[in-house]
Amino acid sequence: MGHGAKDEKEFNVIVLVKQVPEAEDVRIDPDTGRLDRSSAEAVTNPFDLNAIEVANRIKERLGGKVTCISMGPLRADSTLRDSLARGCDRGILLSDKKFGGADTLATSYTLSCAIKKIGSFDLIVCGEKTTDGDTGQVGPEVAEQLDIPHACFVEEIKAITESSLVVRRKTENGYMILELKLPALISVTKDINEPPLPLLKNKIKARKAEIETWSASDLSEIGDVERFGLTGSPTRVVNVGSPHVEKETMMIEGGSSREKAKKLVDILEDLGFL
Amino acid sequence: MYYGKVDENLIKELKNICGSKYVITDKDQMLGYRTDETIEAEKMLRVPFPDAVVKPRFVEEISEVLKLSNKKRIPVTPRGGGTGLSGGVIPVYGGIVLSMENMNKIIEIDKENLMVVLEAGVALGDLYKAVEREGFFFPPHPGDEGAQIGGAIATNAGGARTVKYGTMRSFVKGIEVVLPTGEVLNLGGKLLKNNTGYALMHLIIGSEGTLGVITKATLKLLPSSAAPMILVVPYSNRHDAIKTVLEILRGGVIPLGIEYMEREAMERSEEYLGRKWPTEKGEGCLMVMITGKDEDEIFSRSECIMRICEANKALDIFMAEQKRDQENVMEIRSKMYEALKGDMMALFDITVPPGRMGKFMKKVEEVSEKYGVSMSTYGHAGDGNVHVHLMKTDVKKYEKIKEELYEEGSRMGGVISGEHGIGLLRIGDLHISRDRKEIELMKKIKKVFDPNGILNPGKIFPA
Numbered sequence: 001m002g003h004g005a006k007d008e009k010e011f012n013v014i015v016l017v018k019q020v021p022e023a024e025d026v027r028i029d030p031d032t033g034r035l036d037r038s039s040a041e042a043v044t045n046p047f048d049l050n051a052i053e054v055a056n057r058i059k060e061r062l063g064g065k066v067t068c069i070s071m072g073p074l075r076a077d078s079t080l081r082d083s084l085a086r087g088c089d090r091g092i093l094l095s096d097k098k099f100g101g102a103d104t105l106a107t108s109y110t111l112s113c114a115i116k117k118i119g120s121f122d123l124i125v126c127g128e129k130t131t132d133g134d135t136g137q138v139g140p141e142v143a144e145q146l147d148i149p150h151a152c153f154v155e156e157i158k159a160i161t162e163s164s165l166v167v168r169r170k171t172e173n174g175y176m177i178l179e180l181k182l183p184a185l186i187s188v189t190k191d192i193n194e195p196p197l198p199l200l201k202n203k204i205k206a207r208k209a210e211i212e213t214w215s216a217s218d219l220s221e222i223g224d225v226e227r228f229g230l231t232g233s234p235t236r237v238v239n240v241g242s243p244h245v246e247k248e249t250m251m252i253e254g255g256s257s258r259e260k261a262k263k264l265v266d267i268l269e270d271l272g273f274l
Numbered sequence: 275m276y277y278g279k280v281d282e283n284l285i286k287e288l289k290n291i292c293g294s295k296y297v298i299t300d301k302d303q304m305l306g307y308r309t310d311e312t313i314e315a316e317k318m319l320r321v322p323f324p325d326a327v328v329k330p331r332f333v334e335e336i337s338e339v340l341k342l343s344n345k346k347r348i349p350v351t352p353r354g355g356g357t358g359l360s361g362g363v364i365p366v367y368g369g370i371v372l373s374m375e376n377m378n379k380i381i382e383i384d385k386e387n388l389m390v391v392l393e394a395g396v397a398l399g400d401l402y403k404a405v406e407r408e409g410f411f412f413p414p415h416p417g418d419e420g421a422q423i424g425g426a427i428a429t430n431a432g433g434a435r436t437v438k439y440g441t442m443r444s445f446v447k448g449i450e451v452v453l454p455t456g457e458v459l460n461l462g463g464k465l466l467k468n469n470t471g472y473a474l475m476h477l478i479i480g481s482e483g484t485l486g487v488i489t490k491a492t493l494k495l496l497p498s499s500a501a502p503m504i505l506v507v508p509y510s511n512r513h514d515a516i517k518t519v520l521e522i523l524r525g526g527v528i529p530l531g532i533e534y535m536e537r538e539a540m541e542r543s544e545e546y547l548g549r550k551w552p553t554e555k556g557e558g559c560l561m562v563m564i565t566g567k568d569e570d571e572i573f574s575r576s577e578c579i580m581r582i583c584e585a586n587k588a589l590d591i592f593m594a595e596q597k598r599d600q601e602n603v604m605e606i607r608s609k610m611y612e613a614l615k616g617d618m619m620a621l622f623d624i625t626v627p628p629g630r631m632g633k634f635m636k637k638v639e640e641v642s643e644k645y646g647v648s649m650s651t652y653g654h655a656g657d658g659n660v661h662v663h664l665m666k667t668d669v670k671k672y673e674k675i676k677e678e679l680y681e682e683g684s685r686m687g688g689v690i691s692g693e694h695g696i697g698l699l700r701i702g703d704l705h706i707s708r709d710r711k712e713i714e715l716m717k718k719i720k721k722v723f724d725p726n727g728i729l730n731p732g733k734i735f736p737a
Contacts, residue, residue, distance in 0.1 A: 200505060200591040204577060
């Protein structure tokens with residue numbers, strides 16, 4: 001069996017996590033159209049906390065080990081420490097200048113190389129998207145790179161055994177129940193669980209924990225270095241803008257209810273609705 | 275006390291002073307200027323309308339309004355954000371409500387002296403934001419950020435951070451105040467030491483708008499520190515929680531705040547907000563806020579506190595580090611009063627020496643059992659200020675419960691109000707905490723400042 005080969009003893013879950021700017025602090029720079037992260041505190045992507053909690057609960061049932069992987073600058077080690085404090089057993093940071101400027105394709109390729117390097121795994125869990133990139137593409141792309149089944153927007157895990165997984169995934173107009181053969185990848189919504197706060201003692205321990213850092217050369221035996229980072233990214237961001245708002249709110253103020261109703265009728269007539 | 279009438283002529287004069295836009299006599303528009311956040315049931319009185327609401331923009335206008343009112347003997351009730359909990363802004367005798375809402379400028383953030391100079395109508399929330407932007411921190415936090423500086427000074431507001439930094443009084447360095455007779459005084463200044471005669475400024479602080487109208491203030495600032503950390507610590511009983519608090523205070527690491535909350539109050543607030551408290555464990559929880567100059571310091575302080583919590587049978591120690599987690603617990607904490615308010619009879623503000631808190635809580639339990647009433651407790655556990663929430667019951671029981679708790683509190687060396695003040699609500703009970711001679715002196719002081727008794731009459735003691 002390939003990279004997804006089963007380890008008879010342990011059920012291995014991998015969680016993909018990312019450090020993002022804390023949502024309320026992010027502004028879009030009106031001149032460049034880029035995210036201005038300067039004032040923002042860096043936190044673990046909120047959806048990833050749901051993913052970690054999914055992994056924790058699976059570990060409670062099946063035992064095994066949870067490994068979290070993140071790609072980012074060196075300071076993103078704090079997100080891996082956060083993941084350790086929340087119950088993950090091992091943290092791996094993919095950090096190298098050569099990984100920089102990656103689009104979702106290069107990112108998913110790099111992550112899949114790291115997963116191959118880890119070796120055996122049964123399930124990969126990630127959040128449905130990150131709050132900064134908002135694409136939701138990296139998860140499914142990783143699954144494709146690894147050639148394993150995947151389900152996105154999973155809102156419930158209905159059953160899990162060592163060899164298969166039944167999930168309920170949200171769709172635009174309902175839901176689907178899917179059974180996946182393991183190893184597989186799922187991306188989860190925030191409705192799947194309520195991640196608990198970490199315990200202080202685990203936070204303190206995680207601060208001192210060792211975070212493995214892998215560079216591009218650590219992955220060079222498995223992957224093609226040219227496909228990492230900017231050189232491996234066909235996507236070019238030409239422009240970023242705010243979406244055009246077509247809804248408009250109008251307040252009808254002053255006067256009695258009757259007068260307000262009359263004004264409303266006038267407006268609706270003007271707009272051609274009446 | 276004899277009071278004059280607000281007639282058309284007087285309204286005209288008020289409009290001449292402040293501009294007609296800033297004088298309101300329409301009842302609908304005055305509706306929001308009658309009372310504060312005090313529980314309706316607790317007031318047990320009819321809340322009157324003022325005759326006029328005046329919203330001056332300049333200190334000179336306030337001076338003129340007071341001169342006129344003093345001459346015509348018109349009651350004047352100063353009003354800030356209306357967030358008080360003792361009925362201090364209720365215009366008991368009608369007359370004029372003097373709303374400070376238009377005096378809302380931050381005049382100066384003095385980086386050299388670490389002081390901010392601002393008008394009295396600035397909302398606390400706006401002050402926090404403004405000084406934060408400049409890299410400073412203003413510690414007093416009474417809770418409702420809609421409260422105004424003037425009101426917070428007039429009531430010597432406390433709040434969750436009192437345990438580390440003290441009440442408003444510790445941060446007020448200067449005030450501009452208009453006396454009921456119209457003179458404008460500037461007391462104090464950008465000084466950390468000032469021994470020049472009687473400290474009149476400190477007499478005005480906490481005088482609940484009865485001695486003068488505060489129009490401007492100079493407040494001390496601190497350099498801002500790293501973002502605080504919040505620990506959520508569930509306990510299976512309140513005594514372990516309170517014991518923890520005392521040991522933390524003795525331990526030398528004074529947190530920014532220590533709040534104690536009981537399950538019932540938390541659940542009500544969760545339901546009210548549609549939010550979820552981070553843990554279902556325990557009958558009560560401590561919420562400990564920790565600051566430090568950087569993350570390392572915060573963690574080492576947290577570790578000290580963790581050891582004390584563990585030694586006192588804490589069930590778990592959770593950490594809310596992310597803003598949204600912190601906001602969640604803070605919101606549940608701060609909306610407890612609102613969530614309970616509809617079903618509450620009274621909110622007691624008894625404060626005992628911190629070391630007696632455990633004993634006092636025991637008394638609350640006994641009284642609660644004896645009268646078969648629900649009394650949910652939460653509050654600033656670190657400073658001995660125990661907010662006991664008496665849920666609806668009959669008036670007779672309420673009177674008896676109040677008497678027993680006040681008596682026990684006094685016996686322990688406590689007072690009937692730690693931060694909400696006497697206002698209108700506790701007028702009949704002031705004698706429990708202050709002796710006759712003290713009250714006599716207070717009344718004489720009032721007379722010196724306000725010979726005609728026009729300023730906020732019927733507060734602290736009867737007019």
